[in-house]
Amino acid sequence: MQKIISKVLITGVAGFIGSNLLDYLYENTAWQIDGVDNLSTGNKKNIEHHLNDNRFTFLEKECKDLASLKDYDIVFHLAALPRIQPSFERVNEHVEANLYQAIHLIELMILDSHYPRFVFSGSSAIYGTPEQIPTPETEKVDCLSPYAFQKYEFERYLELISTRYPLNYISLRYFNPYGNRSFNPDNSFSAYSSVVGIFLNRKREGKQLLVTGDGQQKRDFIHVADLAKANYLSGIHPEKLNTAFNVGLGETLSVLDLAKLIDGENFEFIEKREGESEITFADTAKIRSILGWEPSMNIKDYLAIELA
């Protein structure tokens, strides 16, 4: 029987994906929504259109300062420092944000013996350079960066701790998200945000697009509204699954082709970045069959609308 859901928590609510999830839940449910964010990389502007809504409460704080999750039926855990390159440079800060603060949430659940559905924002970065293309969830783990390793580690903590406590979790391994608010110029890590947002922003500013390496690296671009839908479907799924799902379009586009679609020949090549995969390409059979999720937006259609 489906559980009645009345109140949920979104961590990282002022970020790119968190704020889009807030919009999605606001439109598609009648739930009370608390959102926590320390505004380290997020921006209050992303959620300002909800700040006076009586169904939404914004808590400006760290995840580690949450004292209880007792009030919530679902916790959507998105808060993180989600950039590959900075995770090599400021390692402890990333371990703290991506692992310790997330483990604090598990400890709260154990402390209160209250186990809301916990939907974790994982990453396809854990596959590194995959052997299987398209890549199913069973692909071997090949972390090429501290960020990828932290995402993987936390999945393992969920798995291990659920052998002793009744955790009720789903990990969503996002491929390459894009969409509204992906580019935040105030974020000191903005140079490493979604290439789609960066390219569109440079075109708007009349600047040449910068393609890393030879641009042949391929990405599976997934629209943020489709990620929000995957979170929602994970939240309401009636059974305990304790598993991971890929969330991607199931198609790839090279970064060079993306640049050409956005701005013709107005690009130049810059140095390749280490620690990044040559290809991301999701096998989405599992999420389609178990959660009934389908993507609704294709990157080429999105660009046609954005550039019209």
Ligand SMILES: NC(=O)c1ccc[n+]([C@@H]2O[C@H](COP(=O)([O-])OP(=O)(O)OC[C@H]3O[C@@H](n4cnc5c(N)ncnc54)[C@H](O)[C@@H]3O)[C@@H](O)[C@H]2O)c1
């Ligand atoms: N954007 C991507 O390319 C991508 C790809 C795969 C997975 N993900 C995952 O999706 C989630 C959301 O990513 P995003 O792109 O929206 O990033 P983002 O940086 O826009 O949002 C993250 C939010 O978390 C907040 N935050 C960080 N540490 C916090 C803490 N300790 N306490 C409270 N708030 C904190 C930040 O201020 C920010 O608003 C992350 O978990 C990320 O790892 C993102």
